[in-house]
Amino acid sequence: MNAEEILTLASSIVSSWDWATETSRPNPKQLDVKVNSLQELVPIVVGLRVKRLGYLSAIVCLDPGPESKEMEVLYHFCPGDAVIALRVRVPRENGALPSLCEVIPGAEVFERELHEMFGVEITGLHTPDRLYLPDDWPANVYPMRKDFDPNVLSAN
């Protein structure tokens, strides 16, 4: 399958939820899917998985800064030559995402990282321990957020 076919297939999978999603093609090899409701995330991933498009390459979180109330989380699936990005928005405060571990066990480390670095709760994660940050790291401080203040650490 070349990139074109993969993306067509992917859009057909995604379009079964089309009452809640919009898709765009920023470049010929990429398909961006805006997932508007969190409940749909797991079913879409299952759908991709069933069609063997479910190789999760990375989870990226974008924090626009404290003025914005929301952060954007990108799930990058990279089957073959194509890139499928599921874009989900979560609130900055008390945001939560469903865990993909049931579908993709390898997602666990990405989700733990997401939780540690950005403070996004992952519901259904089995081991929510620290993965990267030191043991004596202060609670509720998320280093990858734009408004992270390193002075918190020196006070510690």
Added chain:
Amino acid sequence: MESKREPERFTIAIGPQHPALKEPGSFQFTVDGEIVTKAYVRLGYAHRGIEKAAEQRNWIQDLYLLERICGICSHIHATAYCLAVEQLAHVEASARAQAIRVLVAELERIHSHFLWIGVSAHEAGFDTLFMYSWRDRETVMDLLEGLTGNRVNYSANVLGGVKCDIDGEQRTAILKGMDFLEKRARHYLDVLTNDGMFLQRTRGIAVMSRTQAEVMGAIGPTARASNVARDVRVESPYAAYKQYPVTMALDTRGDLEARFVVRVNELFESFRLIRLILDTLPEGELMVRFPRRVPAGEVVMRVEAPRGELFYFIKSNGSDRPERLKVRTPTICNITSVIKLAVGHQLADVPMILAGIDPCFSCNDRTVQLSHAEDGSSCMMKWEDLRRHGIEHYQGLCK
């Protein structure tokens, strides 16, 4: 007397300071006698916070920062970054530059795989093989040093091209080196597949089926040893891989031996590729002009590091530094498989299973850096101080 011990006695911590791991990363294995019953991973000993640091530095500085994510695959990190930023800036490096990038990347793969053969032989307690493979690895280290000037952090890439060229003399040296290494690689393949004692430690150990590999998201040679055809160089050719196509080395067995065989077979592919590139190196400029500011946009770049797919996501907001830079390194994907595979195996097999994925914890743990403007300037001051100090020092010497 402490006779009332629980049946499940020991938790053996492997790492962060542990001879099996030259890099920090902490695994905890609960063992019952010699059998592993539970595995747990804790990273973060090498977490420096590079992703955050990258947001604080400009595009050029980031190149040198990212190259130091990992000392084994430094070139491929820089390549991924350069390709991604070039795509954002709509700049294309010349065909010659791309070919040289691929050439250095393949040399790096050779160095990395030889290193890995040695390290895993060492884990298995086969020190003679370790010594021999590292002796031979010095050949490719010499070539890389001759080409770029450094043994580890080559800095061959610059934004818009490469900084080192290949002349006739280097060409002969590389070809000679490849002939020697190919001979040695054949020998190692023979040893790895025929040495009975070594096979006892690799054959049928840590078998990962194709489905398991796919579910756990294994990548790189680890996945290819389980017959998962996943190689970015083939699937989504970048740089000059379109002109120099690669054939994937696959194996169906999925055990440790298969991982050895796949990696050695990849060596042969690299030798072939390097010879081909040297024979048909296109002419052209080494680098093109690159703007200081990069237009706003998002880009995903995937390249094949020696350990598997390396993923870069870069978002630019049009300024002279990136808005967000995300690196997903190959080892992080393969760690899941170690945790799952180790359970049920002997403790003695664990170092081998760990080594089997060729882990690189420095890759995984990247840094977070101060997001303070003042600190940025204080850094500049220090650098300036150092520079001045250096100048004064040498002036003093001249007197």
Added chain:
Amino acid sequence: MIGIWPILALMVFPGGLFILAGGLVYEWADRKLLALLQNRVGPRWFQPLADTVKLLAKEEIIPEKANKLLFIGLPVVALAGGLTAALYVPMAGIKPVYSFPGDLIVTLYLLSLLTLCLGLAGTNTLDRFSMIGATRTLTQVFSYEAPFLLALLIPAATVGSWQIGTIAAYAQSHWLILVQPVGFVVALIGLMGKLEMPPFDAPEAHTEISAGALTEYSGRGLAFFHLARAVELIIGLALVAAIYLGGVSNPLWFLAKTLALLFVMVGIQSLLTRLRIDQTVGLWWRYGAILVLVQWLVLILVNRI
């Protein structure tokens, strides 16, 4: 009234100074040969000596949880066992200083003392790595000890004496390696197991369990264990050479034969991968023990005929 000779024998030759120096030289030869086979230059001739002196001068840290007496005593016992064994072995081509019927058995048990001390020392320190190392050490004892013992008793049975001196004297006219090659191989490999040389170095596998039973030992204790091992190396080599390789009637023969044995052992070391502990046990009981028993059987049959 004890004469001066026994004390001299114990302190200078063949016990004490001589065997310690000899052990260090043989350890150096072992490391140097291994390095040469691995394409390296290897250590300088005084390396084992420098290591030992340095360890003796180093601070000794005794873990809080460990029994102090045992922690300090075990290395001494291990070394003492080795030194005592030296008295019964034809060292450097000279007849054993002491000899009595049955000294072969005593010597073999004295040689096992080191391993037992290692095991006890490992369990005494209560460190996780030491514990696993000790478990492995003791597991290994049970695997190689019996075949090794049987392999050395075959010549004894052939000669009809349990005295090393008598066997060695008989061996000078009969190269037992030719008659009982299997026994020889098992004895040699058993010696490697005893010395925890690769491929039987699972008890101190650096990549898995740090330094095994000795993880917590730093100064003097470690030096004593090192010395004990060096002493055991030279005694073991002397024993196998005396029994199987046509005796050691003069110093030159002694040197040549033990070095030849050492060379074979180093070759095996450099060629093989470390065995897992279960593989070690399997190897000894499945092949080692059976081979030795076959050798016994052959011996018995031959004697009948």
Added chain:
Amino acid sequence: MDRKVGLWKETMQGLKTWARVNSPWVLHFNSGSCNGCDIEILATLTPRFDVERFGIKLQASPRQADILLCTGPVTRQARERLLRIYGQMPEPKFVVAIGSCALSGGVFQGCYNVMDGVDHVIPVNAFIPGCPPRPEAIIDGVVKLLSSLSAPTSKTQPQPLEVEKVSV
């Protein structure tokens, strides 16, 4: 009589120093380095460099090491481990910081999760700069540290010394 005692003491001290200089067992700790330095340290064991010539032996247990080779800028998580390992080593002990990161934090200087160098955490006896230092430079650094031990001025504890980078 006093002179005899003095002579005896001096000889013993000389013997100790000789042994120490000729039998340095090293322990390697990566405190968050990029692997570059670590691989180069490992390379010093291999046939081309072969540090066993100098009696240098890589030990696995901190209890049995004389010299701690430390690489990396020391991350917050690794800091405690580094202190613990340093504490576990028996006296006399020496620390060698290897690579730019271990010296000053290198490119990671100022990152909040790093301590900007080994000497911010434990005392360091020798610094070996380079990114990464070549294996020759690492050997040279350790040997220089050792030769400073036998120098008459510093019999007990060597002063921290700067090892020059070996010109490539």
